[in-house]
Amino acid sequence: MSESNWQSARNWQVVNGRILTAAGTIVEAELSIEGDCLGGLGAGGGPTLDAGGALVLPGIVDLHGDAFERQMMPRPGVAFAAELALLDSDRQLAANGITTAYHAVTCSWEPGLRSLDSAARLAAAVAELQPRLACDTRIHLRHEAYNLDGEGPLLDWLATGQVALVAFNDHTPAMLRHLGDPVRLARLAERTGLAADPFGRLLAAVGARRAEIAPSLARIAAAARQAGVPLASHDDPDPDIRAGFRRLGARISEFPLNRETAAAAVAAGDTVAMGAPNVVRGGSHLNLVGAAELVGAGLCTALMSDYYYPALLQAPFRLAGDGILAFARAWDLVSAGPAAAAGLADRGRIAAGLRADLVLVDERAPGLPRVVATVAGGRVVHAEGRLAIGGGFAAAA
Structure with missing residues (x-):
């Protein structure tokens, strides 16, 4: 034949x-x-x-991968079409055994790569290209909490089925701490296309709307629950913050910052999803809790590619080779575990x-x-x- x-x-x-x-x-x-x-x-x-x-x-199920951003903007200010970036990323995914991919698309108040317009273009490109993509490709919308103007479009995307997973991000408070540092502001502004001064003014204006955040997140969470879309929280710093997101219906804790928070999440029946690069590199590049440590303690139930697709293939073999987990259970962390967290009963x-x-x-x-x-x-x-x-x-x- x-x-x-x-x-x-x-x-x-x-x-x-x-x-x-x-x-x-x-x-x-x-x-x-x-x-x-x-x-x-x-x-x-x-x-x-x-x-x-x-x-x-x-096949590997990747709940959170944002390496495609490097195909869209390989250098600050150097942008390529979303369609080209998606097709190239799809080839990388297939070559690394990833058969279900959730592109972690950040939707922020920032202009540029992580803007509302950029997220909309990417979602449209995924929908258009889906018949040509090797992987079952979905949108994991990382909603920045201070992106209050993005609430309306996100509610529309949830209602029309364009978003398959929503994660609540809150990186703005850390950025606000750099308002008096022009060097740091210039670095933060690189992907936005703004100079440091206008970026600083925009950041200050966004930060002034803090009181509006909690009601906005509650409305988004309610819409996601109604649409049957899983919810996650990102970089949970402590058990109380995790508990607050759990009350909103977010049963996935992405990258909890410490063992205490991961333990509280697992005890409550939540999915704890860590970065596979953390496992492969032997620790966090930010000197936070080690993913392998959490796996060994039974405090991690899924691994994600984060910023490096090949890590998802390598991590189970590393865990088994280091004697941390039997291979079959280690492979569950990249297949059955994330599939269950996303409600995908037909795979993993x-x-x-x-x-x-x-x-x-x-x-x-x-x-x-x-x-x-x-x-x-x-x-x-x-x-x-x-x-x-x-x-x-x-x-x-």
Whole structure:
């Protein structure tokens, strides 16, 4: 069978792979694909994809990734079209085994890269490009609390289904502390296109509206709950702040700043989602709590790419290699855990009837696992070499 015919086959199977089952065991078996869903273990019909002994794992679910911003603005003030950035980021995602991607789009009061207009353009581009994207790509709207003028558009996006997850950010108070520092203000203003003085005046005007924030967040939270959109809070500094967001319905704590806050969140049944780069680098680049420390203590239930897509593939192998967590449980942190947090019951595990999202990984080089093929919705969207050539990945009749 030719490669083009094999790629268009609706029913096919993965053979010669080591499959991580939903029960947490790794078995050598065939895995059938039926359209865009997984069939059962055991011989199926149609052509075969020879895994060449690779691990066959559930596709990665990334709840928070903002590396696409570097494709949109690789240098301060140097901007590229959202469509070009999204297509390039999509290729990076597929090459790293990510099959469901929540683009963490910051919607702030700032002009430029993180403005309301920029967020709207990106959301429109995702909707337009979706048929061309390898990954199931969704919008994770990071709403800056002081962006009061953005409330109306966000309510509209929630009502029309353009936003799949909302996170409450509150970076403005930290920025307000630099109002008297022209050097720091100039650095903060780089991505906005403003000079330091006008940026400082805008920041001061925004900060003066503090009393309006709590009612605005309550209205947004109510709209998200009504729309069935998960809510998260970002950089929770203490258990009381986390509890306040929980009362609004935010059951995901992104990047809690310390162990105490993470422990309070887990005790209340919340998802604690940390950065996979934190695991891979061996600690936080901001000298905050270590993600691996929280994982080892049972205080982290999901990992996210944050600013570096490859970290999601690497982190489970690092955790298992360091003896912090068994591999099957470590892989749950990038598949089943985030899928459950987002309410995606159709993915994150390898089981009959679920969405056919898979990543085939060669882990023979210690510390350097690599993706050799990615399957999203039953389609091979990334593969090393040509699938029609014999050897590790052969399409056969």
